[in-house]
Amino acid sequence: MADATPAPRARSLIHGLDALRRGQPGEVRVTLGHPMENGLRHDGYGNVVPRSIVTRFECRLDDQLVFAADLYTAVAANPYLAFWLKADGPGTLRFDWTGDWGFSHRETRQINPA
Amino acid sequence: MKRATGIALLLVAVSAQAEDNRRSGLQFMSPALQALQRDDAQNPAMLAVQDGEQLWSTAAGSSGKRCADCHGEAPRSMAGVAARYPAWDAAIGGALNLSGRINACRVRHQQANALPGEHADLLALAAYVGLQSRGQPLRPPDDPRLDPLRQQGQVLWSRRLGQLNLACLHCHDQRAGLRLGGATIPQGHATGYPAYRLEWQGLGSLQRRLRGCVTGVRAEPWAPDAPEWLALEAWLAQRAAGMAVETPAVRP
DSSP states (O other): OOOOSSSOOOOEEEEEEETOOSSEEEEEEEEHHHOHHHOOOOOTSOBBOOOOOEEEEEEEEETTEEEEEETTTTTOSEEEEEEEOOOSSEEEEEEEEGGGEEEEEEEEEEEEOO | OHHHHHHHHHHHHHHHHHHHOOOOGGGSSSHHHHHHOOOTTTTTTHHHHHHHHHTSOOOBBBBOOHHHHHOOHHHHHTTTTTTGOSSSTTTTEEEEEEEHHHHHHHHHHHOOOOOOTTTTHHHHHHHHHHTTTTTBBOOOOGGGGHHHHHHHHHHHSSSSSSSBBBBBHHHHSTTTTTETEEEEEOOOOOSSSSSEEETTTTTHHHHHHHHHHHHHHHOOOTTTTTTTHHHHHHHHOOOHTTTTTSSEEEEE
């Protein structure tokens, strides 16, 4: 891995956790701030801008995989994912995004469905 | 008598309603795109708002002051503020837009450097401050010192530009709702800036949007610090007076 393209500064938005109800499916919605540079564009000097995308998203509830997605170059910047989650009790949710140039971003949230 | 007054008031209200044909860019968008703006859980500009919230409470410059040290909690102190810009600044003896005000605050009170117009931090702060006015009507200041600027903006709005020889009003007043290629032409009310444009895949300022139109008619854009941008912004604020602030908006 060359360091010409540093991994972008990542931040994320996670919604829907407060509305989760015990034993019932609830919608969790996550957005990651990421340029999703598709590797097909040229800069002002005619050089190809190297590809830098998020390739994988995983969500784990107490270390058990509950949702995963593979992302490709056609996904727009700041990828938004919505999925359904059923939790039977309090737990720890871990959100992991990984991608090109060693990119990785992790968020951890405690949930306590009512 | 009371009833007659009531009917008269009703008539005034109806005619006022009938006269206002202004539509925000939001109403020219597809339902899916409208949902993207209306739902904060989907609106990608909320990433920048989150950054702005952090910057609000982060010390900047050699003064070591945070925005919050003087202004306190933004949801209270900044409510309605963005709806009143561009405004006159007595210290510089000129008009400032919201980003200009943030930069003036940085230089004057934080002893920090002014940020370039499209700097992510400046856009984030402007979006965060703008959000505190969301839903409030645009209220351009009733300040005669701004009048020359607004007039200059109105003249620019009506002046033909570029190889295509088009003025702003040819599209946005006369052909709003029609198509330009695959896009619907909006009325051009700047109610939601800084806005997240899908075309940009990011947040951008009103000046950036205006620059896109100026180069679109194949004219040479003014320099980034040229007074023409601010004049257009002041005129647009006047033109959209009373319409609701949508910051941070999503646009195609």
